Amino acid sequence: MACDAKLSHTAAMILQAIDAGFVYGFSIMEMTGLPSGTVYPAMRRLERDELISSRWERQSIADAEQRPPRKYYKLTAAGNKTLESSRRRYPLLERLIPSGEEKPV
Amino acid sequence: MKSFPQSALKALQKPALDCASLLVPTSLRSDWRREWRAELWHVRQACNLTGEVSWQVERSITYFCLGAFPDALCLRWHSWKGFTPPEPLRGSPVKCILSLVATLACFYVISILTPSVRTARRLAWNHAYAGVVLIRNAEVTSHAATISSRQFQGWAAGKSKYFDGFAFYRIAQRPVQLWSSQRKNCKIAYATSNLFSLLGVPLRFASQTASSDENLRDAVLSDRVWRKDFDADPNIVGKVLHIHGRGFRIAGVAPRGSWRLPERIDVWLLEPDSAVRAGSSGYVLAHLSSAGAVEMWAPRVFIKAYGPHDSELDLLGVSLDQKAPPPLSVFLLGVLLAFFALPATASVSMSEYGLISHKLTWPTRLRRWGFLGAKAALVLIIAYFASFDLACAYATLFSPLSVYLHLSSCFLICLAGLSWACRDQRQRCPVCLRRVTHPAQVGLASQTFLGWSGTELICAGGHTLLHIPALPTSWFSVQRWLVLDGSWDFLFAR
Numbered sequence: 001m002a003c004d005a006k007l008s009h010t011a012a013m014i015l016q017a018i019d020a021g022f023v024y025g026f027s028i029m030e031m032t033g034l035p036s037g038t039v040y041p042a043m044r045r046l047e048r049d050e051l052i053s054s055r056w057e058r059q060s061i062a063d064a065e066q067r068p069p070r071k072y073y074k075l076t077a078a079g080n081k082t083l084e085s086s087r088r089r090y091p092l093l094e095r096l097i098p099s100g101e102e103k104p105v
Numbered sequence: 106m107k108s109f110p111q112s113a114l115k116a117l118q119k120p121a122l123d124c125a126s127l128l129v130p131t132s133l134r135s136d137w138r139r140e141w142r143a144e145l146w147h148v149r150q151a152c153n154l155t156g157e158v159s160w161q162v163e164r165s166i167t168y169f170c171l172g173a174f175p176d177a178l179c180l181r182w183h184s185w186k187g188f189t190p191p192e193p194l195r196g197s198p199v200k201c202i203l204s205l206v207a208t209l210a211c212f213y214v215i216s217i218l219t220p221s222v223r224t225a226r227r228l229a230w231n232h233a234y235a236g237v238v239l240i241r242n243a244e245v246t247s248h249a250a251t252i253s254s255r256q257f258q259g260w261a262a263g264k265s266k267y268f269d270g271f272a273f274y275r276i277a278q279r280p281v282q283l284w285s286s287q288r289k290n291c292k293i294a295y296a297t298s299n300l301f302s303l304l305g306v307p308l309r310f311a312s313q314t315a316s317s318d319e320n321l322r323d324a325v326l327s328d329r330v331w332r333k334d335f336d337a338d339p340n341i342v343g344k345v346l347h348i349h350g351r352g353f354r355i356a357g358v359a360p361r362g363s364w365r366l367p368e369r370i371d372v373w374l375l376e377p378d379s380a381v382r383a384g385s386s387g388y389v390l391a392h393l394s395s396a397g398a399v400e401m402w403a404p405r406v407f408i409k410a411y412g413p414h415d416s417e418l419d420l421l422g423v424s425l426d427q428k429a430p431p432p433l434s435v436f437l438l439g440v441l442l443a444f445f446a447l448p449a450t451a452s453v454s455m456s457e458y459g460l461i462s463h464k465l466t467w468p469t470r471l472r473r474w475g476f477l478g479a480k481a482a483l484v485l486i487i488a489y490f491a492s493f494d495l496a497c498a499y500a501t502l503f504s505p506l507s508v509y510l511h512l513s514s515c516f517l518i519c520l521a522g523l524s525w526a527c528r529d530q531r532q533r534c535p536v537c538l539r540r541v542t543h544p545a546q547v548g549l550a551s552q553t554f555l556g557w558s559g560t561e562l563i564c565a566g567g568h569t570l571l572h573i574p575a576l577p578t579s580w581f582s583v584q585r586w587l588v589l590d591g592s593w594d595f596l597f598a599r
Contacts, residue, residue, distance in 0.1 A: 024144070024147070025140070025144050026144050026147050026148050026169075029169075035168075035175075038175070040140075040172075040173075040176040041175070041176050041179035041180065041183075044179075044183075067146060067147070067150075068143040068146050069143060070140075070143045070144065071140050071143065
């Protein structure tokens with residue numbers, strides 16, 4: 001996907017949230033206020049377009065903390081570039097989800 | 106301690122996710138189920154930080170689980186090559202039309218499944234009692250049987266300019282006990298075989314097959330007897346009934362409320378014209394020919410007839426279809442009254458559309474008017490079914506009460522529905538027909554005469570902005586549409 005491609009505001013918010021450290025589905029939902037029926041399909045589309053990538057947490061880590069393993073998302077290089085262009089397109093994006101916010105993980 | 110609803114919600118959350126995963130394409134299913142389940146655990150932890158179990162927490166978690174269904178559907182749509190997922194239905198004209206169609210389907214199903222409504226509709230469609238006249242002696246004021254069987258046979262055998270069919274029935278002098286009946290006194294009527302066809306009353310369960318035994322004549326049960334004495338047996342037709350030592354084949358059941366003639370009857374025993382017992386008195390029903398219908402301009406007419414030996418008979422013909430107007434006429438009257446009353450309940454002015462800064466194209470305008478027309482048409486059809494259902498459910502068929510109920514409910518439903526259709530139309534974007542959203546208060550009421558004050562709503566598709574004045578003034582009396590040009594596009598990126 002081209003880095004300067006125009007993203008919807010929802011997709012841009014998700015990219016911004018991941019960049020801000022909200023790296024799994026529920027935290028992105030909490031941060032953006034978007035419902036689960038919107039966030040997960042949007043993340044799958046971003047993953048398909050290679051703007052984000054996902055990986056499953058190691059089972060041993062989850063077992064140690066007595067919880068199920070979860071799927072983490074991160075921006076790819078193309079995703080970072082697209083986010084930069086989206087920030088220019090949506091100037092309020094960074095004020096909505098500041099990048100310097102305390103990261104949950 | 107958890108209440109039952111909380112426990113039920115919690116028990117349903119994981120199965121809901123599993124159900125949602127079934128909608129996901131097989132290759133992705135296990136991965137999605139795993140992610141949803143993992144997230145569910147974390148959602149529960151995040152929502153329940155205090156450790157207290159509450160209704161709010163369970164509701165939030167359930168909302169999260171229900172969100173899996175749109176996810177799954179979205180994935181399924183993406184898996185179908187060349188398939189474009191439908192646009193969200195919220196506020197869309199499609200949703201509006203679908204809701205109306207669903208409402209209409211509900212009322213239609215009710216009318217199909219409710220026996221009284223079904224019967225009434227069948228009677229209305231068959232034009233029951235239309236053109237039927239009850240003939241009785243003009244000198245007798247009561248509803249007593251006054252016409253002799255001999256007179257009837259003479260009329261039935263002869264030719265008449267004004268009538269094209271005659272039927273006769275007489276009440277048996279003594280009530281009888283049916284073979285299997287708990288009822289002691291069943292009122293029996295002997296009638297000519299064309300009685301129900303002349304009245305236009307369709308019999309329930311009637312079969313066209315004749316009895317194999319030629320000695321058996323047909324009998325028709327009333328709805329009351331069929332329900333109480335025969336346990337509403339749907340296979341009743343063909344069974345044999347023994348009355349006064351003779352066998353009668355049950356040919357059908359008269360629908361409830363379909364008998365509007367003198368005397369309440371439990372069983373009609375049908376016999377050919379020639380078999381009508383001589384010397385008995387009964388009731389004669391005649392069906393008007395086209396010439397007779399012209400002459401029958403009043404509910405009652407005096408008829409001069411000639412009996413045996415050229416004796417003159419003064420008869421009175423009482424029309425049977427004048428008491429209850431046809432349901433369609435009642436419905437049309439209700440619709441007419443609703444259209445008259447509509448301007449008093451909702452603004453039907455379309456003047457604000459003349460103030461659109463950009464001219465709408467003709468196809469767009471036609472689509473808009475077509476949408477309003479479709480809504481109005483569906484509302485009227487809903488009113489037709491709903492009012493008829495209501496009238497049949499709460500009043501006896503063809504009674505004055507049922508007519509008043511039908512008319513008043515039809516009027517109210519039409520009025521409410523058309524008012525809603527107009528109000529809804531005024532809140533829909535003229536371009537995409539979606540409802541405008543995100544209301545914003547602009548200005549102060551105290552500044553009404555100095556500046557703009559009111560509410561602004563915007564089309565989610567980015568086509569238009571709607572201004573509704575808080576206080577109508579001479580320069581801004583009605584709502585106005587502003588068509589958004591390309592400079593607004595950055596707000597509505599997709």
